[in-house]
Amino acid sequence: MKTYDPDAVPVKAGLIPSQNVDGEIFAITPEDGVLHNFNEVGSFIWNLIDDEKSVREIASKVLSEYEVAPDALKQDMIEFFSQLHKKGLIEYRR
């Protein structure tokens, strides 16, 4: 998925071991051994990636949880999901 597709369903790419420390997620990609650390909102989104919810559904959950303008959220989601994809943490399913 090269552009932002709100209907795409993100799935975690293979085995991504992760640890939840009081809501803060640490994850590692076993192939390269790189550690990833999400902030509070990032951790919230990571927990919502369950092979079922689309990007749009995840965004609406974030909107209901956090006070954020929809346009700003859209930009942040584009950036965040692009990073997750680039780092090999997620793939997409249509």
Place this chain on the structure above:
Amino acid sequence: METPNAQEWLKEERLAPLADWRLGGGGLARGLQNNMLIPLKEERRREARWELVQTAPLLDLLSETAALQPLALKGLDFRARLYPPATRPAVDLDLYLERRKTARFAEAAEKTGWRLATRGRLGRRLWRRWNHLIWGKDQTILEVHHDLTAPGRYNARYRFGEEPTPLDLYGVTLWVPSREDAALFCMVHLCGNHFFDPHLLSVYDIWLLCPGLDWGKLYTLARKAGLERTVSFALAYLRCYPTMRRLVPPGEPLRPGRSGMNFFRQRAGGVRTRSRLLGLYLADPRIRSLTYILGHLGERLDIF
């Protein structure tokens, strides 16, 4: 206890990440200052990162060796089934594998990028003296044991007695010994490796294993392996901790084994004297330290 001392103490006893979880999750943190809580939180975050770095290289290996059913010991086992996330520190990871399976395991380890860290003379010595080999990949150190105790110290008949249980570890199968086997192994370790001077973390391992433990089964396993005395002394030791007292039943009567019987015949006069001796041993830090040093020097301690 002053705050910096408490932090140092918790770190020394390897309980800092667990303390953070207990204080945060149990709501006990109210009233404590941030200069106490922030370093504990940092320890737990560090532990979370370390656990992932340590565990990630293992997944391929576990998947490749699933048919051999290597058993997770101590930290690797207890992280998966007893402890809250990122609270059980472990310097290295331990697996137990029957000796006859080690060649097939080595093949799979090399295939998945692991390298034998101990070769040559040191490797042969570790294999003979300590019954394990050390494998390494990235920052992970993996000890693969082919026996549960060091030779000469204990009854060589000691094996896990029950069927292992499969657990899920990030999508791969991790085999762990039964609760009773794990508890017995911890007790053997408490006596034979820590010489009754463990980090508190090791006591906490047993504390977490205790609920739901079938003590009758544990005694049967101990009897079968000739480890009744070890269990009795371990239980007596654990009963010195107030939190363990209500969980740990008194040990069954000591088996008058060869070395123990001679020891007590020569130097003591019966069960009551034995208990007094043990009490003295447990109460006096100097005697405990001496025993610890003697143990590490390789002296065989009669009471075990």
